[in-house]
Amino acid sequence: MILDVILEHKRGEIAAKERRVPRAALEQRARAARPPRNFAGALRKDGVSAIAEIKLKSPSKGVFREGFDPVAIARAYAANGARAISVLADREFFGGGPEIVEAVANDAGVDVPVMYKEFVVHPYQVIEARAAGADAVLLIARGVDAALLTELIALARSLGMEALVETFDAGEIERAVQAGARIIGVNNRDLSTFAVDLDRSRALRRLIPADVLAVSESGLKSAADVAAVAGMGFDGILVGEALVSAPDPGAALRSLLGSAGPAPGVFGAFGGRFVAETLMRNLEELEQGFLRYKDDAEFNRTLGDILTSFVGRPTPLTPLLRLSESLGGARIYAKREDLAHTGAHKINNAVAQALLAVRLGKRRIVAETGAGQHGVAIATASCLLGLDCTVYMGAVDAERQAMNVQRIRMLGADLRFVHAGSRTLKDASNEALRDWIANVDSTHYLLGSAVGPHPFPTIVRHFQTVIGAECRAQVLEREGRLPDAVVACIGGGSNAIGIFAPFLDEPSVDLIGVQAAGGGLASGLHAASLLAGKVGVLQGSKTYVLQNDDGQILETHSIAPGLDYPGVGPEHAHLRDTGRVRYVGVDDARALEAFQTLCRMEGVLPALESSHAVAHALELAPSLGRDAILVVNISGRGDKDLASAIEHMHREKA
Incomplete structure (x- = not known):
C-alpha cells in the first residue's frame, strides 16, 4: 500500500534531517517563529470551513499543474473563502517541502491559519512544522502507534499548534479520541485503491464526539458534495485535488463554496x-x-386554507392595558397562540407536517408529547387528514396532564405511556424514534419542536414562522414601528424560533428566550440547557445539553412539562453563542406568580410554559420606559395546568 511505502521513506529521512539541522537548533527556530494563528477557531466559524490544499503532484495523478506558484495559490485561496490552508511538506511524493510551508505561512497576503501536511512519524517533524510558521500539523493515526500519537498531539499543543488527526475507520477514531485529539479528520480515499467514497464520512461522523471538531477529507468535487458532508455535521472539509488541478484554484474554491x-x-x-x-x-x-413542497403553490394554498378556517389564524395581538399601567413601563402586547385551535402554537406545525406526510404518501403519524399539547395537535391534524396516529408520552407527564391525556384519546389516537428513564419528554422522544425506524415506509415522525436531526429544526422553524410574521405585521399596524423587545419561553424552542425568526435581522429588536430554572440553577433541579449545559449531541443534533462529565444526560425539572427537556434546538444554541438572542432563566415560583397575575389582571390564562415568558416580561417592562413596546408570546393556554398549578399553590401556602 502506498501509505506504507511513504511512511517507510519518512523514517529514513529523519536521521538525515537531524544531521543537517540538530533538534536543538530547530527548537530555537520554532520559538522564534511568528505566533500561531487559531486553527481550531477557523473551523468553528459559521457554516462548513474549507481547508484548501496546496500540492504539486500526487502518486496516483502525477503533476497537477505547470508553473506551480504555491504563494500565489495560497493568496487566491485566502481571497476566495478558505478558512485555512494545508501545504504539503513532503518532497518525494507530493512535490512539497518545509520551505514551501514557510513561504506560505509568512506571506503578508495569507491571513488564515496554515497546516503543515506531512507523513509524521517522529517528533522532529512537529517541531519542523512550527519552525516553518505552521499553525497546525496533520497526523495520520494509521502511521503511528497509540503512545506516539498521544506524544505528538501533546507536543503540537505545547508549541501552540493544533493537530488534525486523520482516520480511516472506527478503531482509529477511538484511538484518536483516547490520544486527546481535538480535531479529527475522516479520509474518504482508500489508500489501497485510491477510490473515493463519501459514505465513509457518513458512516464515521457519528463516532466523533460532539466536542471534537470533525473534518471530511478527500474526494469533495462539487457544491453538492460540500452540502452533503455539511449535512452530516462536519465542521470542515479538506479539499486539494479539485482545486489545484483547476485553471483558477481561487475561482474553483469560490464555486465550490459559493454555489453550495x-x-x-x-x-x-x-x-x-x-x-x-x-x-x-x-x-x-x-x-x-420538504424542499419540494415548501414553495409549492398548491401545497401552500391548501395549508393557508387550513390555518385560516381550521386553526383560526391570524391569532390576535392583545394589548395588556391594565398590566402595562400597573407596571408603569413598556406597553405590553400578548401574541395569543393560546387562541389557536387546540389551545397552543403546536397546531401550526402539526397540520403543516401532517399535510406534508399526506403528500409523501404516508398513512400514519407517530410523535412524542410532553405537556400534551403537541399530542393533542397531531391527533387533531390526523383526524382532519384521515391519518392513523400514535402518541408516546412519559408517565410522569401523563400524571400531571390528565386533561390532555383524555383529549388525545377522545381524538382517536393510540396513546402509549413511557415508563423508562425519567418518564418525561426525552424518553417519549426515544420511543417515538424507535417506532419510526420500525415502520418507515408507512409512517411520518412528526417532531413537534425545533430539535433533532436535520431537517426537523428547519421544517419546524419554517412552519412556525407564521407566528412572528403575523406579530411583526400586527405591531407595525398598531404602533407604526417594530417592538423594542420580544420574549418567549424555550423548551425545545419551536414557539420561540417561530416568533423570533422574522426579527433576527432587525438589530433594534431585543430577543429574549426564557428557560425553566425550576428550583433554581444552583439546585441542579432545572431544565436550563442554554445557561448550564455543555455542548453535546442529543437525539441526533449537536447542541447544548444538560449532561455530567461522562456525557450522561442529567434528569431535568420544571413545573412546566413542555420545558422539561435536557437540550434545546440547535438554532437557539447558535443564537446564544452569537449573542443575537439573550437567554435567561425563570424558576417555578416566579412562573406560578406570573400565571396568577396575567389571569387576574387581564383575564388571560397562560400555560405554565408561557408563564415563564410572562414572568420575565413583568420584570423587564418597568425598565424599558413608557414609550417602549414589549411583546410576549403566549404559546398556549393554561387549562391543562390548572390542577397542577393549584396543587403547587396550596403546597406553598401549607
Whole structure:
C-alpha cells in the first residue's frame, strides 16, 4: 500500500534531517517563529470551513499543474473563502517541502491559519512544522502507534499548534479520541485503491464526539458534495485535488463554496445529523419532500386554507392595558397562540407536517408529547387528514396532564405511556424514534419542536414562522414601528424560533428566550440547557445539553412539562453563542406568580410554559420606559395546568 511505502521513506529521512539541522537548533527556530494563528477557531466559524490544499503532484495523478506558484495559490485561496490552508511538506511524493510551508505561512497576503501536511512519524517533524510558521500539523493515526500519537498531539499543543488527526475507520477514531485529539479528520480515499467514497464520512461522523471538531477529507468535487458532508455535521472539509488541478484554484474554491450556499441543517457549530444509518434514508427522503413542497403553490394554498378556517389564524395581538399601567413601563402586547385551535402554537406545525406526510404518501403519524399539547395537535391534524396516529408520552407527564391525556384519546389516537428513564419528554422522544425506524415506509415522525436531526429544526422553524410574521405585521399596524423587545419561553424552542425568526435581522429588536430554572440553577433541579449545559449531541443534533462529565444526560425539572427537556434546538444554541438572542432563566415560583397575575389582571390564562415568558416580561417592562413596546408570546393556554398549578399553590401556602 502506498501509505506504507511513504511512511517507510519518512523514517529514513529523519536521521538525515537531524544531521543537517540538530533538534536543538530547530527548537530555537520554532520559538522564534511568528505566533500561531487559531486553527481550531477557523473551523468553528459559521457554516462548513474549507481547508484548501496546496500540492504539486500526487502518486496516483502525477503533476497537477505547470508553473506551480504555491504563494500565489495560497493568496487566491485566502481571497476566495478558505478558512485555512494545508501545504504539503513532503518532497518525494507530493512535490512539497518545509520551505514551501514557510513561504506560505509568512506571506503578508495569507491571513488564515496554515497546516503543515506531512507523513509524521517522529517528533522532529512537529517541531519542523512550527519552525516553518505552521499553525497546525496533520497526523495520520494509521502511521503511528497509540503512545506516539498521544506524544505528538501533546507536543503540537505545547508549541501552540493544533493537530488534525486523520482516520480511516472506527478503531482509529477511538484511538484518536483516547490520544486527546481535538480535531479529527475522516479520509474518504482508500489508500489501497485510491477510490473515493463519501459514505465513509457518513458512516464515521457519528463516532466523533460532539466536542471534537470533525473534518471530511478527500474526494469533495462539487457544491453538492460540500452540502452533503455539511449535512452530516462536519465542521470542515479538506479539499486539494479539485482545486489545484483547476485553471483558477481561487475561482474553483469560490464555486465550490459559493454555489453550495449555507450548509443545510447546520447553525454555526450546531445542528447536523447524528443518527444511525437506518435513519439516514428517512431523513433524506423527508428533506427532499420538504424542499419540494415548501414553495409549492398548491401545497401552500391548501395549508393557508387550513390555518385560516381550521386553526383560526391570524391569532390576535392583545394589548395588556391594565398590566402595562400597573407596571408603569413598556406597553405590553400578548401574541395569543393560546387562541389557536387546540389551545397552543403546536397546531401550526402539526397540520403543516401532517399535510406534508399526506403528500409523501404516508398513512400514519407517530410523535412524542410532553405537556400534551403537541399530542393533542397531531391527533387533531390526523383526524382532519384521515391519518392513523400514535402518541408516546412519559408517565410522569401523563400524571400531571390528565386533561390532555383524555383529549388525545377522545381524538382517536393510540396513546402509549413511557415508563423508562425519567418518564418525561426525552424518553417519549426515544420511543417515538424507535417506532419510526420500525415502520418507515408507512409512517411520518412528526417532531413537534425545533430539535433533532436535520431537517426537523428547519421544517419546524419554517412552519412556525407564521407566528412572528403575523406579530411583526400586527405591531407595525398598531404602533407604526417594530417592538423594542420580544420574549418567549424555550423548551425545545419551536414557539420561540417561530416568533423570533422574522426579527433576527432587525438589530433594534431585543430577543429574549426564557428557560425553566425550576428550583433554581444552583439546585441542579432545572431544565436550563442554554445557561448550564455543555455542548453535546442529543437525539441526533449537536447542541447544548444538560449532561455530567461522562456525557450522561442529567434528569431535568420544571413545573412546566413542555420545558422539561435536557437540550434545546440547535438554532437557539447558535443564537446564544452569537449573542443575537439573550437567554435567561425563570424558576417555578416566579412562573406560578406570573400565571396568577396575567389571569387576574387581564383575564388571560397562560400555560405554565408561557408563564415563564410572562414572568420575565413583568420584570423587564418597568425598565424599558413608557414609550417602549414589549411583546410576549403566549404559546398556549393554561387549562391543562390548572390542577397542577393549584396543587403547587396550596403546597406553598401549607
